[in-house]
Amino acid sequence: MWRSTLSLHHPRATRDPHSKAVRITFLGHATVRIEIDGARLLTDPVLRSRLAALMHRQPVQDVARVVDGVDAVLISHFHHDHLDLPSLKLVPGAAEVLLPRPGSSLVKRIGRRRVRDLTAGEAVDVRGVRVLATPARHRGFRVPFGPGGDCLGYLIDGSRRIYFAGDTDVFDEMAELAPVDVALLPVAGWGPVLGPGHMGPLEAVHALELLRPRIAVPIHWGSLAPIGLHFRAWSYLTRPPLVFADLARRKRPEVEVHVLEPGQALAISD
Numbered sequence: 001m002w003r004s005t006l007s008l009h010h011p012r013a014t015r016d017p018h019s020k021a022v023r024i025t026f027l028g029h030a031t032v033r034i035e036i037d038g039a040r041l042l043t044d045p046v047l048r049s050r051l052a053a054l055m056h057r058q059p060v061q062d063v064a065r066v067v068d069g070v071d072a073v074l075i076s077h078f079h080h081d082h083l084d085l086p087s088l089k090l091v092p093g094a095a096e097v098l099l100p101r102p103g104s105s106l107v108k109r110i111g112r113r114r115v116r117d118l119t120a121g122e123a124v125d126v127r128g129v130r131v132l133a134t135p136a137r138h139r140g141f142r143v144p145f146g147p148g149g150d151c152l153g154y155l156i157d158g159s160r161r162i163y164f165a166g167d168t169d170v171f172d173e174m175a176e177l178a179p180v181d182v183a184l185l186p187v188a189g190w191g192p193v194l195g196p197g198h199m200g201p202l203e204a205v206h207a208l209e210l211l212r213p214r215i216a217v218p219i220h221w222g223s224l225a226p227i228g229l230h231f232r233a234w235s236y237l238t239r240p241p242l243v244f245a246d247l248a249r250r251k252r253p254e255v256e257v258h259v260l261e262p263g264q265a266l267a268i269s270d
Contacts (some may be wrong), residue, residue, distance in 0.1 A: 020159045021269050024182065027060050028223035028262035029218045030082055030167065032184055033070075037158040039127035042067065042095075043074045043184075044166065046224075047087040051080055054190060054224045058262040059239070067091045072126045075099035076166025077140030077151040078106070081190065081224060085110050098124055098131065100140065100150040119150060129158040134177060136168035138197035151197075155180070160268065161209060167220065169196065170203045174210040184266070185211035186220030188240035201244035208252045215266070218244050223262060 023035040030044035047066065049059040060066055073095055075083050088097065089110055097107050101117040108115055116124060118133040125131075134152040156162040160181040167186055185204045194200055199207065208216060218241040225237060245257040258266050 002110070003180055009222055014093055021267065022160050022162070022182075023265055023267050024162070024217060025265040026064075026217060026260035026262060027066060027260070028056060029190075030076065030186065030220050031060070032217075032219060033066060033163065034156060034162060034164075036156060036162065037127070037129050039072070039129040040070050040128065040154065041074055041129075042070045042091065042121060043129070043154070043164050044076055044082040045073060045087045045091060046081060046084050046227075047090050048084065050223070050227075051084060053227055054081065055227050057223055057233075061114050061263060063090055065129070067095075070095045070217050072096045072124070072131065074131065074154045074164060075103065075107075076136065076145060076153065077138060078103060078142035079140060079167070080142070082167060083142070088112065096124075096126070097153070098154075100133075100152050102147055103149055106147060108141075118152065119151060128249060129156060131156055134163075135173060136166050138167050138169065139169045151233060165207070165215070167197070168199065169231055170199055170207045170208065170258075174207055177211060178204070179214075180210040182215045182217065183208065184217050184219050185244075187218040187244045188236070190223035190226070191222035192234075192236040197248070201240050201247055204244050205251055207245045208248060208255050209251060213255055213256060215268070216244075217258050217260060217266065 022161040032043045034041040096114040102116045104115040120135040123132040132155040134153040138151040142149040153166045154164045155235040162182045164184045165179045187204045220235045221240045241259045
């Protein structure tokens with residue numbers, strides 16, 4: 001049975017490593033909290049209302065609850081809107097940070113001790129859940145002085161297979177990950193134009209054809225906007241997930257698409 005739950009604000013649950021329930025909470029941009037088989041993962045955390053010249057249109061509410069009990073943080077690449085060091089400081093130190101090589105030295109500067117560099121194909125065990133680093137087609141140089149490094153997605157393999165694409169263009173090797181239960185796919189950005197290394201709605205639907213998921217959740221849309229432009233819900237911010245859902249319904253009707261607003265969650269039970 002598949003059911004949607006619309007709020008992050010739920011009673012604090014006792015960790016049950018034998019539970020097969022899965023909960024995916026979209027927190028805006030590429031930040032997703034994933035609870036699976038007793039493990040708690042957080043992707044590309046942006047937990048502040050402002051990043052340099054970008055404003056978060058729907059800032060994360062109750063950050064303490066969002067980061068509570070997180071076992072691992074999955075970083076896709078070094079761009080500031082995916083690796084935000086002040087946000088990372090808010091995550092308890094017991095959480096391990098997984099990120100592309102050679103990012104560990106950058107993250108250790110802020111006092112993180114549990115850090116692991118990965119390349120595509122390497123896997124880590126997080127409380128019995130296998131987290132596999134996967135390739136991504138993107139450029140991850142951290143302006144202005146670096147470092148540069150690989151860009152990754154992650155396949156979370158437990159009682160369900162969940163693919164977090166990070167920031168990437170579609171690429172044929174995605175088919176090697178199929179089938180997955182849930183695909184978390186970027187469908188836009190923070191500007192009106194997408195450069196190379198990104199997916200828009202049409203590319204994300206192509207990714208569905210390769211990944212063959214049961215469920216798709218669009219991410220990386222609508223949350224960040226340049227200061228001054230964040231007061232309005234511009235169509236380039238809000239339309240991409242709806243366009244994606246419409247295209248998917250027509251081209252891949254077997255895929256269940258859930259468009260989540262920041263703070264909303266999708267619960268997947270047996």
